[in-house]
Amino acid sequence: MAGEKWTFEQTFSFNNLPSKKLSFLQDRDVSKLLMKWSMLGRMSAQSYSFDQCFHPYNSEAFTLCFFRDPNVTSSLRKMEAGAWVPLDKPVVSVGVEPVQCTKVSMELFDPIYSCGIVRPSGHVVKCFHDVYSDYDELRQMLQEEDSEHHCVFGKEERGEFLFRLFKHLCVGGELCQYEDTIDAYISTTKQIYKDLISVQKDPETKKIIVVSTVLKVCAYDESGRCYPENQEEEQTFAYLIVDPFKRHATLFSHCYGVGSFTL
Incomplete structure (x- = not known):
């Protein structure tokens, strides 16, 4: 009717997909590495189907519907005091950060092999550090802006989901035992990335392209931040x-701390 304002906010419904098993969570070799890096038992990936067309511009509404959906809240767990517990309060708002995801190969990391971070043998170059006796050029490049190798990767490359995933694995958990060579970091990043990301061939260019949308997310209840954990920490993250096309959403998360010591 004239004079009336109509508003429409798209809603989504979700169903848990317990049968969708991501290979990296079933891989014993990956589990051993995650245990070594103090991330085993603190990393999870849960998949869900949804019922409506998704568009990136609607990411915030999609994420809020996700965290409010009873089929999600009944299966979702957050970390508290080293244990996985259910969300005990309704989510009232969400934080959503779009994450660039365009890479379809590991060529992104080629500069590491030619700039002095890694020796021809694959061994990571060690460096002096006042606090950490086993510090190396790789972690320095990843974490410190004043590193002489920081400029090897620009802001755009560092913003890629593939790079973020690599950095998360290299930095690890609270009691991380770091690798002497880079191979395990590269191979594990590749396996997890392939599990999480969907690709297809562009019909015009015939090139393989990423079709997934990646969102870094967090959720808030009436008391404040509640997911993935109450406290903010760089190594505590959740990506939706x-x-x-498949209408699948996977929540991939990790909570910083001391990982499990059993497989």
Whole structure:
């Protein structure tokens, strides 16, 4: 009717997909590495289907519907005091950061092998550090802006989901035992990335392209931040990865701390 304002906010419904098993969570070799890096038992990936068309511009509404959906809240767990516990209060708001995801190969990391971070043998170059006796050029490049190798990767490359995933694994958890060579970091990053990201061939260019949308997310209840954990920490993260064609969403998360010591 004339004079009336109509508003429409798209809603989404979700269903848990317990049968969708990501290979990296079933791989014993990956589990051993995650245990070594103090991330085993603190990393999770849960997949869900949804019922409506997803568009990136609607990411915030999609994420809020996700964290409010009873089929999600009944299966979702957050970390508290080293244990996984259910969300005990309704989510009232969300934080959503779009994450660039365009890479379809590991060529992104080629500069590491030619700039002095890694020796021809694959061994990571060690460096002096006042606090950490086992510090190396790789972690220095990843974490410190004044590193002489920081400029090897620009802001755009560092913003890629593939790079973020690599950095998360290299930095690890609270009691991380770091690798002497780079191979395990590269191979594990590749396996997890392939599990999480969907690709297809562009019909015009015939090139393989990423079709997934990646969102870095967090959720708040009436008391404040509640997911993935109450406290903010760089190594505590949650990414909601959306395949708009299959209508699948995977929540990939990690909570910083001391990992499990059993497989």
